Amino acid sequence: MIDEQEGHGAAAPDVSVVIVTWNTRDLLLQALHSLYAETTSVTFEVVVVDNASEDGTSAAVNRLYPNVRLIELPTNSGFTGGNNIGFDVARGRHVLLLNSDTVVLPTTVEPLVRFLDEHPRAGTAGARHLNADGSLQRSMDDVPTLLPDALYYTELYRVPAIRRWLSQRCAWWSDHDVEREAGWVNGACMMVRRDVITEIGGLDERLFIYGEELDWCYRMKEVGWTVHFVPTAEVIHLGGQAMDSAADRRAQLLMKGQLHFHREHSTPRTAAAFTAILAITAVVRLVAIRLVWGAEVVCRRRYDDAWAFVTTERIRVPGATASRMWRDVLRMCLTPADPSPRSPLPAAPARDAAP
Numbered sequence: 571m572i573d574e575q576e577g578h579g580a581a582a583p584d585v586s587v588v589i590v591t592w593n594t595r596d597l598l599l600q601a602l603h604s605l606y607a608e609t610t611s612v613t614f615e616v617v618v619v620d621n622a623s624e625d626g627t628s629a630a631v632n633r634l635y636p637n638v639r640l641i642e643l644p645t646n647s648g649f650t651g652g653n654n655i656g657f658d659v660a661r662g663r664h665v666l667l668l669n670s671d672t673v674v675l676p677t678t679v680e681p682l683v684r685f686l687d688e689h690p691r692a693g694t695a696g697a698r699h700l701n702a703d704g705s706l707q708r709s710m711d712d713v714p715t716l717l718p719d720a721l722y723y724t725e726l727y728r729v730p731a732i733r734r735w736l737s738q739r740c741a742w743w744s745d746h747d748v749e750r751e752a753g754w755v756n757g758a759c760m761m762v763r764r765d766v767i768t769e770i771g772g773l774d775e776r777l778f779i780y781g782e783e784l785d786w787c788y789r790m791k792e793v794g795w796t797v798h799f800v801p802t803a804e805v806i807h808l809g810g811q812a813m814d815s816a817a818d819r820r821a822q823l824l825m826k827g828q829l830h831f832h833r834e835h836s837t838p839r840t841a842a843a844f845t846a847i848l849a850i851t852a853v854v855r856l857v858a859i860r861l862v863w864g865a866e867v868v869c870r871r872r873y874d875d876a877w878a879f880v881t882t883e884r885i886r887v888p889g890a891t892a893s894r895m896w897r898d899v900l901r902m903c904l905t906p907a908d909p910s911p912r913s914p915l916p917a918a919p920a921r922d923a924a925p
Contacts, residue, residue, distance in 0.1 A: 583613040584683050585761070586660030590652035591670040592621040595630050597808065602635055604674040611680045617660055619643065619652040648778035649757075657772050665767060667783075669758040673806035681803035682761040693766040693795025694787060696755020697803040698746055707807055710799040711742035713753035713788065714831055716840050718742070720847045723825065741799075752799045753791075757783030759805040766795055774830075780820070781827015788835050818895040825899055833907040841907075849903035855896045859889050 587605060591598045602616065617639045620628045628642050641655060653667060664686055666679065678697060685695045699707040718740050721727045727736055737743040741752060760783060770789050773782045787797045825848060832841040862876045877889060 583615045583662045585612055585614040585664050585666050585679060586656075586662030586764075587614055587616045587666045587668050587679075588619065588653055588656035588660060589616065589668050589670055590619045590621060590649055590656065591623060591627055592646055593623045593625045593627070594670045595623065595625045595627040598627060598670040599630060599634065601668065601670055601672050601674065602631075602638070604672075605668070605679075608674050608676045609679045610676075612683050614666075614679070615639065615660075615662060617641065617656045619647075619656045621646040621648070621652050648775070650773035650775045650777055650779065650782045654772035654775065657767055660764070663764055664761050665764060666761045667757050667759070668805075669807060671808040672759055673808070675804055675806065678759065678803055678805045679761075681800055685798065685800050685803070686761060686763055689796075689798070691794070691796050692763070692798050693790040694755060694760055694762045695798045695800045695803070696752070696761075697759040697805045698799070698801040699756055699758060699807040700804055702806060702808055706746055707809065708742055708756075709746055710752040710755045712740060713791075714784070714828065714836075716832075716836075716843055719828060719832075719844060723828065723848060724851050746799070747801055749801055750799050752787075752797050754784045754787035754797060755799055756807075757786075758807045758809075759803075763795075766790055769793065777827055777830060778823065780823040781830055784827065784831050785834065788831070818891050822895050822898055822902075826902060829902065845903050849900055852896045852900040852903065856893060856900070859893050859896070863889055 589598065589601065598618070602618075605614075605616070616635070616637075618631055619641045620631075620643060622643050622645050628640060631638055631640050639659060641659070643652065643655070647655065657665060664683060666682070668674075682695045682697060686692055696710055699709040701707050718736060721732055721736065727733055733743070741750070770786075770793060774785050777785065790797060829845060829848060832844045836844070862873055865876070866873060
């Protein structure tokens with residue numbers, strides 16, 4: 571048994587670390603090990619929300635980390651629902667959303683705590699994300715606007731001249747080496763002031779996963795909080811591990827999150843334009859997939875390079891799977907936005923007693 575001690579006590583800890591997991595047992599254990607090993611200068615507690623994993627996650631956490639507050643859910647509530655449940659038991663002055671596929675570094679947690687403590691109007695602070703090899707993983711961006719989004723989701727950003735233009739004007743394409751106020755920061759490692767959750771509530775559960783931090787950061791800014799990117803805080807993010815077996819689903823959910831943002835927060839004209847661009851992109855992809863399939867039938871040979879292009883750069887799936895994905899994207903674009911108000915987002919209640 572690993573005898574790790576948490577920052578419990580009469581006073582609230584500096585940070586409540588909320589980790590939502592789904593069938594990522596080994597990655598979660600690695601994340602917990604790094605968190606305890608590398609976080610020494612602030613007090614913290616850990617809340618793990620297990621989204622009905624079937625790989626022995628809960629048993630392993632109970633055995634190796636008995637001080638962790640483990641919440642076992644009977645069904646998968648998604649990243650948003652799982653985190654909202656975690657927020658409801660968190661006691662810290664700040665809450666750190668941490669993915670199960672991260673590796674905490676000595677410079678991950680403490681710089682975020684220090685930044686929020688030194689900037690009282692900062693609602694959230696995000697870390698600089700790194701790939702496993704230490705290279706940059708894009709971690710923040712400006713508030714979305716139509717042109718950069720159109721270039722990204724149509725994949726015209728691959729054109730070198732367009733890529734250079736984006737790198738000069740958009741935070742997403744920058745070197746991520748400057749502390750700055752941002753439109754949003756990556757939810758794989760973002761620290762949120764507890765007062766913010768009390769004021770605006772949790773993540774929007776209409777988004778199962780992806781795009782939720784964008785929506786949340788925008789709502790923070792709407793009521794006067796600021797959103798910051800802190801490059802001195804770094805974390806390794808292995809990225810997308812829980813969704814690796816469903817790459818097409820991941821790509822579709824990413825597009826759904828962006829479509830949700832524009833329909834929820836952009837002007838009606840911008841939302842309509844982005845919806846149209848995404849729908850046209852889906853139609854073009856579907857036609858291209860059929861053309862490549864037909865060429866293979868006629869020529870009796872495999873066109874791997876063509877498949878890599880027409881399915882999308884972000885995923886590698888069979889043509890039939892990609893075709894189904896783009897049909898779903900088109901259907902999503904043709905479905906009117908939900909006119910109902912934001913679905914239940916209860917503000918976190920005061921939590922004076924230890925759980």
